[in-house]
Amino acid sequence: MQLVDRLFRTDEWRTVPNAITALRLLLLPVFVVLIVGERYWSSMVVIAIVFLTDFVDGFVARRTNTTSELGAWLDPVADRLTVIVVVLAFWLGGLLPGVVFLLILLPDIVLSLVALIVFGGASFPVTWVGKIRTALIFVGLLMLLVGRAVIAQWRDADDQLDVLGQLLVVVSSFVLLLGLVGHYVAAVLYGRDLARRWRARRGGAAA
Template structure:
């Protein structure tokens, strides 16, 4: 079974009311003030709509997404009316970008309430425009009309794209056969290269951006920083090492279909992933080795876990390849340019990505174990978990582009220091 067939077969097992509820939730989060900045709601709505198999369910999805999107607009509108012009100085707006806020204000000043409709498909700005309408005390009937029209446009684009994607999967698979999976992988790899190229070009044009003195300072050798600058023989680092030793056991259990044992082992792995960091902060034993090793161990855990699932035929092998592509590229860049340690901070999307992948894979494993020993009616657990896993892969590419941008910024900063 190839990737496209796997997607269509697992998607059909999900309860349709659950898809509607999730679509409404993420449409609200996407359009609520500040929430859409962190949650890729449009991507999730596309994936959820792709799981719908009949036109009526797609129409209902469209309706609930419109209502939820408008509700998200109202959050921003009411906050704008409550805080007034002081909203611009809040930490939330500072984080989303004062320039974005000013652009939203400018569009509203020139276009009036219709700006809520016109900016609906513009990332970030669409989230801020309802708030600026509240600050400007735009008449509510005008705001409501523009919000409904904008939400309907947004829903038509993303729900329609998802439903058409599902409708075309069978035709693509029948026309291309096994080649379809290879073409999908090549297309996504090309997308990554395109994104990185755009980021490089953008950073080259913005060399004058402010960069911290730390990023400009010359780097000491990695081995010295990890083992000589502080005490690396700590309990948190030992726990991280034990976690790595459990991974081969997990692979063996998956391939021999010892699913309940694999659930216990991977549960311990996920628990220790949280425990080592918590213990390091609690005991004030944060070390350079632990800071470097923890994200590396996370990536190894994801790869080994996803690889084991592919070997055990619990997920299609193509998803494992998709996970490898961005990290292989970034890993080579880190090794060749930064001698193995680019010292790039973890992003929010990186954390969301990892959580979605782990929860999705654990759910797939649990659903398969329950289906084999309890009931065959629990296939929907596998379907829902597989959707979460796919969302994690999408987030993986978004996070990879963010890390690539940070690495490029450091490279340009080092070149600027050398040239001066």
């Protein structure tokens, strides 16, 4: 309750950047439905909008000086939730193996539990590593989606397009691997931040 009061009453939270972030979150279940239903071309439009809003909200907030405490808390939470839901959709749609979903989910679960147990909850800081990680994962998934869509539509009609689709799938695997590495680098940095906060709190308590 204190967290809700602080986020919604400390400053003006009804801003355009927060509305953009909310739009991103509202599009996530739409994307899941489209992927599971094999509506690949439509899902490309949705994931492209989701990807763009991930960067537009922060840009608008800085350019218009409409940052808020809610936005500072919501943006990194939305980043992680977006990655998890999008990868989950690809797994449910049979486009990614379950191990990729688990590898992405694992560090967030562990760090969130540590933050909850030790601090009663702690926000995920927005870092350039995290933003690059998110971009690589999104680009890799978008390439995979385009490749699968091309293969599904032109497998028996156009050999050249079929080869292009296969190539996109292969390249997407490499980009996703880079994004996964960045995901764990971001997790290590956040773990270090939690450890720093814990040492500072212990030092304050000892004093």
